[in-house]
Amino acid sequence: MEITTNTKVEQSLREIGFTIPMYPSTGDVLFHNEKVGRMSNFYGLILDDCNSIASVLLKSLENKLDLAIWNKDTNE
DSSP states (O other): OEEEOOHHHHHHHHHTTEEOOOTTOOEEEEETTEEEEEEETTTEEEESOTTSHHHHHHHHTTTTTTOEEESTTSOO
């Protein structure tokens, strides 16, 4: 699942338990100290499992945080 982000959105995600590298750094993304994906400067936030707790949380916050979520129903 790919999520287009910006620095404001990334800060909001950090406040709810995500550990995200500070732009322009890339690397692992953690949710409550568990690796759930990675950060890419091309794709944005890439979550490994569309059915994980982190994914379900982000889908529920899509409109509130103004997220652009791609491939949210598959692991492709």
